[in-house]
Amino acid sequence: MxxxxxxxxxxxxxxxxxxxxxxxxxxxxxxxxxxxxxxxLVGAADAGKTTLLQLIAGxxxxxxxxxxxxxxxxxxxxxxxxxxxxxxxxFPPGFTVRxxxxxxxxxxxxxxxxxxxxxxxxxxSGLSDRASQRxxxxxxxxxxxxLLAQSLLGGRRIVALDEPFAGLDAVTRRDLCDRLQxxxxxxxxxxxxxxxxxxxxxxxxxxxxxxxGRLVVDAPATSLLGGRVLxxxxxxxPLEAPPGFRVTATGLEADLGGRSAESALAxxxxxxxxxxxxxxxxxxxxEASHDAAEVAPR
Amino acid sequence: MxxxxxxxxxxPFLRIRLLRTRLGVWLVLLLAVVLRLDRTAAVSDxxxxxxxxxxxxxxxxVAYLAGARAxxxxxxxxxxxxxxxxxxxxxxxxxxxxGAAVLVLAAAVHVGIGIALAGLVTAAAMSAWTLALAWSxxxxxxGAWLIWLALAGGQSPEAILAHxxxxxxxCAIAAALEILPGLWxxxxxxxxxxxxxxHAALWILAGLAIxxxxxxxxxxxx
Numbered sequence: 052m053x054x055x056x057x058x059x060x061x062x063x064x065x066x067x068x069x070x071x072x073x074x075x076x077x078x079x080x081x082x083x084x085x086x087x088x089x090x091x092l093v094g095a096a097d098a099g100k101t102t103l104l105q106l107i108a109g110x111x112x113x114x115x116x117x118x119x120x121x122x123x124x125x126x127x128x129x130x131x132x133x134x135x136x137x138x139x140x141x142f143p144p145g146f147t148v149r150x151x152x153x154x155x156x157x158x159x160x161x162x163x164x165x166x167x168x169x170x171x172x173x174x175x176s177g178l179s180d181r182a183s184q185r186x187x188x189x190x191x192x193x194x195x196x197x198l199l200a201q202s203l204l205g206g207r208r209i210v211a212l213d214e215p216f217a218g219l220d221a222v223t224r225r226d227l228c229d230r231l232q233x234x235x236x237x238x239x240x241x242x243x244x245x246x247x248x249x250x251x252x253x254x255x256x257x258x259x260x261x262x263x264g265r266l267v268v269d270a271p272a273t274s275l276l277g278g279r280v281l282x283x284x285x286x287x288x289p290l291e292a293p294p295g296f297r298v299t300a301t302g303l304e305a306d307l308g309g310r311s312a313e314s315a316l317a318x319x320x321x322x323x324x325x326x327x328x329x330x331x332x333x334x335x336x337x338e339a340s341h342d343a344a345e346v347a348p349r
Numbered sequence: 350m351x352x353x354x355x356x357x358x359x360x361p362f363l364r365i366r367l368l369r370t371r372l373g374v375w376l377v378l379l380l381a382v383v384l385r386l387d388r389t390a391a392v393s394d395x396x397x398x399x400x401x402x403x404x405x406x407x408x409x410x411v412a413y414l415a416g417a418r419a420x421x422x423x424x425x426x427x428x429x430x431x432x433x434x435x436x437x438x439x440x441x442x443x444x445x446x447x448g449a450a451v452l453v454l455a456a457a458v459h460v461g462i463g464i465a466l467a468g469l470v471t472a473a474a475m476s477a478w479t480l481a482l483a484w485s486x487x488x489x490x491x492g493a494w495l496i497w498l499a500l501a502g503g504q505s506p507e508a509i510l511a512h513x514x515x516x517x518x519x520c521a522i523a524a525a526l527e528i529l530p531g532l533w534x535x536x537x538x539x540x541x542x543x544x545x546x547x548h549a550a551l552w553i554l555a556g557l558a559i560x561x562x563x564x565x566x567x568x569x570x571x
Contacts, residue, residue, distance in 0.1 A: 108429065130431045141422040143362065145369045150361060157358030158432035187419065204430065 053122040055209045055240035056084040056107060056133075061116035063102055076102040078264045079116070084242055086208075087235050089254055091272075092244040093340040094261035100244035101138065103261065104211045107242065108135035120209060131159070134202025138213040140194030142186035148197055149173070149182040152204065159205030168204055175230060176200035192223040199230070208239040215243055221250070228254045248336040252276055258336065260344045268343040275339035279307040281315050284328040293322045306342070307331065352439075355432045359440025362414045363448050372413040376452055379405050384456060395460040396539050397503060399468040400532040402456040404498050406449035407475035412491045414445050416483035424484075424567040434564035438480065438557055445476040467538035474530045474549040477556030484563035501526065505533040 063077040077099045084090050092100045105111040107118050109125045120129040142151045152169045160168055173179045176196040181189070186197060195215055202210045216224050231241050231254065245251060248258075258275055260268035268275075285302035295318065296303040303324075305315050312331050319326055334342070367373045380402055387398040414420070428434060446469075453468035482490040501509075506523035509515070515523070526533065530552045537545030 110425070110429070127431070127433065130429060135429050137426065141419065141426055143423045143427075144417060144419045145365050146361075150365065154358060154361060155427065155430050158355055158427075158430040161354060198426075201426070201430075 054083040054119070055086050055088070055121060056211075056242060057117075057119040057122075058082050058103075058107065059117045059119075061103070061106055061113045061118060063099075063106055063111060064114045075264050077106065077113075077261075080261075080266045081116075082259060082266065082269050084240050084257075086238050086240055088256045089231060089235055089241040089243070090257045090259060091248055091251055091255040091336070092242065092259050092261060093248050093336070094244075094246065094344075096246055098246075098261040099264040100246070100261055101213050102264075104135070104213050104242065104244055108133060108211050110135065131205060132207060132209055134204070134207040134210045136195075136198035136202045136210065136212045136215060138217065140186075140189070140191075140198055142194075142197070144187045146186050147183050148178055148186050148189070148193075151186045151197065152200060155201050156204050168206070172200040172204050175203055175234070177226065177230065191218050192220070195219065195223075195227070199227070203234070208234070208237070210234070210239065210241050212241065212243040214245060216245060216251070217247070224250055248340065250336075252333075252336045255336070258340050258343075260340045262344050268340065270343065272336065275343055276334055276336065278334040278339060278342070279331050280334055280338070281305045281307050281312050282330050282332060283316070283319055283324075283326055285319075286325045286327050289322070289324055293318050293324070302327075306334075351431070352433065352436045355436035356440035356443065358432070359437060359444050360447075362441065363410070363444040366413045367448065370413055372409065372448070375409050375413075376406055376448065379409065380452055380456055395457075396464050396467065396536055397532070399453060399457045399460065399464050400471050400535055401503065403449055403453045403468040403471040404475045404502055404530075404532055405495070406452040407445060407472045408479050408491060408495045408498060410445035410448035411476050411479040411483050412488050412495075414448070415441050415480055416488035416491045418487055421484060421487060421567070424564050428564070428567060434567075435561050438561040438564050442473075442477055442480050442557060442560070445480065446473045449476060463539045463541075467535060470538050470546070470549050471530075471532065471535040474535070474552045474556070477553045477560070478530050479556075481556040481559035481563070484560045498532070502532045505531075 058080050061077060061080045065074045065076055067073060080103060092103065094100050102111065106113050107125065109129060118125040120133045123129050146154065149169060152172050156165045156168045173182055176199050178193060178196050178200060181193055189197060199215065215227060235241060252272065255272045257271050258268065259266055283303040289298065289303065292298045292303055296305040303319065307315060316326060316329060383398050383402050387393055387395065427437065449472035450469055453472055454465060457465035457468055479491055479494060482494055501522060504526060506526045509519050509523040509526065512519060534545050534548055538549065
């Protein structure tokens with residue numbers, strides 16, 4: 052079966068001129084994304100996430116390697132298959148939400164089919180009640196929804212979203228997560244980037260971690276999120292953390308690994324720390340991806 | 350078919366900007382001022398008036414349809430859909446020329462078909478050239494062009510060089526008037542001057558090629 056997105060040995064170099072060394076934004080990235088998958092590209096700022104998404108969307112050309120969308124080498128033809136939502140909303144001034152979508156949809160269809168596409172995109176993004184508002188004046192959350200809506204026009208089922216949750220409140224994040232999940236249930240594929248993947252644990256199937264342009268982790272979210280963390284609230288903050296613990300605002304925290312919570316708490320007691328409360332929780336996506344990137348070979 | 354559909358998809362820009370920005374007001378003002386000045390002049394020159402309306406109208410239309418920073422930023426997202434930079438450029442040029450054409454026809458309603466045609470061709474050449482300016486440097490360049498058009502657009506190079514000691518500045522202005530689209534040159538269109546027609550056609554093609562190249566860079570970086 053053909054992958055929705057196939058990236059093979061992709062490298063992107065930006066020359067800087069004046070004898071300065073070129074910047075390698077993406078180095079030898081190789082991965083595939085299948086139908087019905089939501090994959091999150093995680094990494095610090097300048098890790099190469101946006102560049103990789105732009106290479107996949109056809110905004111940038113790779114210096115080496117190949118990107119295929121639904122089996123076709125990326126180019127102007129693949130714009131019928133993949134939708135891309137850049138990080139920053141930019142719509143023609145003066146246009147309403149519906150007019151923006153109609154303008155984009157004219158490149159895909161005509162007549163009633165176009166009207167149906169616009170209606171579906173408005174429904175899918177939750178913007179039906181804002182259709183007559185000026186797009187350039189939308190709040191950030193609705194701007195992001197409109198970016199998602201335009202990326203789905205033309206019946207495109209593969210979407211690449213650059214930081215779709217940046218700057219959004221928790222309610223909007225959850226709403227957007229639900230909409231993306233509905234998209235993949237119907238066979239779509241989503242590749243999204245996030246510098247701050249807090250709260251995306253329930254959404255993503257796989258995590259790709261980029262560090263300085265290099266793909267260092269490609270793992271299912273379930274394998275990354277299996278780790279447990281012991282949080283300990285102390286009466287008095289410790290001067291230094293016992294072995295295996297790190298100091299937090301309220302006390303201490305430790306990755307349990309194969310240990311039991313009791314044995315870790317015994318370490319606290321051995322260091323004469325008065326424990327007020329403790330709890331065991333699962334690792335969050337940002338912790339798991341950060342830890343995985345740390346142990347990955349440099 | 351796809352090219353045509355994509356080119357025509359740029360037409361809503363004209364309707365929306367005419368209705369929701371000051372473009373309509375500026376165009377009406379331009380028409381009224383130019384016609385008023387022509388009627389109160391000692392010697393009326395309807396051809397010069399129509400050409401000025403065509404050049405000014407085309408420049409204003411491009412400024413409002415394509416020159417704003419937000420409009421230039423929106424080129425990239427629009428080209429992420431199956432729409433070519435060429436179709437987008439031709440569509441936006443046609444929309445700007447269409448806006449100026451309405452103005453030209455209003456100005457030339459009593460002066461004959463030859464002058465009207467000269468005005469339409471002038472509007473087409475001016476909007477292609479201004480679109481290239483707009484997508485190269487935004488409304489800063491378009492504004493500078495409008496000022497140039499108002500101050501020197503109607504002058505011929507011969508008139509500039511008629512000074513006994515022209516100097517390098519006058520020579521440079523004369524060269525620019527000779528090369529760039531100029532209202533003085535397109536006066537010949539009314540009398541079916543082939544040189545003027547070829548100049549206009551060349552600038553339409555060159556302007557569209559430059560604008561297309563600028564639009565293409567907005568979406569695919571080599």
